[in-house]
Amino acid sequence: MFELDVATRHIKSRRRQTLFSVIAVSLAVGIIIIFMSMMGGYTSILIDSTTENQAHITIMPKEDEDYIHLYHGLENHIYDLEGVEGVSSYFQGEAALQYKHNAEGVLLYGINPEDENRVVNRDKYMLAGEFTSIENPGSRIVLGYKLAKNLDVGMGDSVTAQIPGAEPIDFTITGIFQTGTPLDETMAFVNIERLQDLYRSGDVITGMGIRLSDPYASEDLANGIDRETGYDAISWMEQNAEILTLLETSEGMVYFFYIIIFGISGFGVANVLIMIVMEKMGEIGMLMAMGTSRRSIMLIFLLEAAILGMMGVAVGCILGYAASAAIASIVIPVPPEMYFGMDHLPIVIEFKNFISASVFAMVINIIAGVFPARRASKMDPVEAIYSV
Amino acid sequence: MSEKYIIQIKNLTKIFGDGVEIKALDDVGLNIEQGEFMAIMGPSGSGKSTLLNQIGILDTPTSGTILLDGVDVTKMSDKQRSVTRNKQLGFIFQYHHLLPDFNALENVMMPLLINGVKRSEARKTASKMLEEVGLGDRMKHRPNQLSGGQNQRVAIARALVNKPSIVIGDEPTGNLDSKASDNIYELLRRLNREHNQTFILVTHDKHMAAKTDRTIQLVDGKICEDSRNGNGD
């Protein structure tokens, strides 16, 4: 392979141009790896916090029905399905909470705390008191910290619940939670049986939450439950379709950005190669006189593009890894609840990002090499030789 | 007997022109025997380089035929032309055109490597060739570490390393002083006698031309004189 010989010598003898194009490619690769790691970090944080904070599947009553009747059988059935880790039936209703002159509209959730904890770990978010304090059907309530603040109440205080069609009734605050979401302002939990009584609904529920071991299996399972039971089963993906679409769109935007970065580095490489081709005209003519085919001339310059690309990719991967690791180790100087409870920037360093950034860079580099290589191979040997 | 001619040129015409047409070669006919050592002379612009480039299949004629060893090269594909140039033709130009990033030995190896010869074998053949041109002690030197005459010797070794049947030189001593030119001519003459290769050299130097077997004069793209010099054996 004399083509490889000639290509490597050209690169070795053009130190400055080589350095320039390696820097261009490695910066592009490095920046893109950092970006991918950050995007991956934010995406996984967003999805993790979503799948942690809500049921993976929610079962709603059949169309034109308000309740799910005879839900105990359904509960058992769902529990037996593969991959189900927890099932929590709930009775949900709107109410107003009142304390002295303050009143706030809330969503009252009647649940069994033990079941609910298996679907969404509510214990984890408790600021004060115990979530399990509403285990028995008494007049105890657990509410969000913002709601508590708005009502100006604290632990042990008594709030009055106004439920449509029922006498006002007092609840004692036995727990305050903080999730870092808007629910902190609108949600309160009470015992399910207590709420069913207040609404005089009998033993029915308005919905059921399900947790799976694999959140990504929820779409399929939800469809299965839907078909099998006739109830309306909604996966978390369907429920958060907007966020997921937003993520996808921003990923698309980022790809556009990647193409621009790689395009710029590609121009850098093309530029260096065009310079080499112009400088080496006499040499190219002589190689042709010696019997080098046009194909081989083309190959020489494509190889140069590939070698420059590989050097850039190697440096870029190291750069990208080092920078991503460095960013991941930075401690954020803000209160953790502002960033989904994180104290570090979310960075996910994934092997596949290195592969795709490298392959992408190599492809762009070789495309960048095509123009100069074609130009070299199309030269008229006589003109090239006598150009010197 | 057409067989004894290594080069047969018939009615060769080359017209350059965008707009104004220039007839660089005008209906040239020329037969050259195997082993001839000949000079092409003529005023500037008379078509000497154009003729050499046609024989070297670096360019295509407007009309006419060129047979190298009985094969019409004007009908060859690009690929065949490359192969023929590699195996049957050796080129020496006024400027040495050595690859600056390779040393003398590597430069001389290049035609062999292009031909697909194994590296170890190419190295052996190339170093023998360099010794033959008197540069056995300069193999590892790069072109910028050698004198003009030495570089031209490396270029000669490169032109001859594939044992081509035809060697063409376009003013091969044009950049050298008269002493170095003499040496190069002596070398070419010796190689011609030892290997019986055909040499066609363009020169402006009457003194040099007189030492060849045969001299042709070109004027305005036509051969106006074709003389034997009586130096042959």
Ligand SMILES: Nc1ncnc2c1ncn2[C@@H]1O[C@H](COP(=O)(O)OP(=O)(O)OP(=O)(O)O)[C@@H](O)[C@H]1O
């Ligand atoms: N690529 C070209 N395009 C147009 N005209 C050309 C081209 N190459 C050569 N010519 C013309 O053809 C004629 C012959 O040129 P050529 O180079 O063969 O002359 P030459 O005998 O080698 O001259 P010199 O002794 O100066 O090297 C000249 O008139 C030249 O201008």
Ligand SMILES: [Mg+2]
């Ligand atoms: Mg000339």
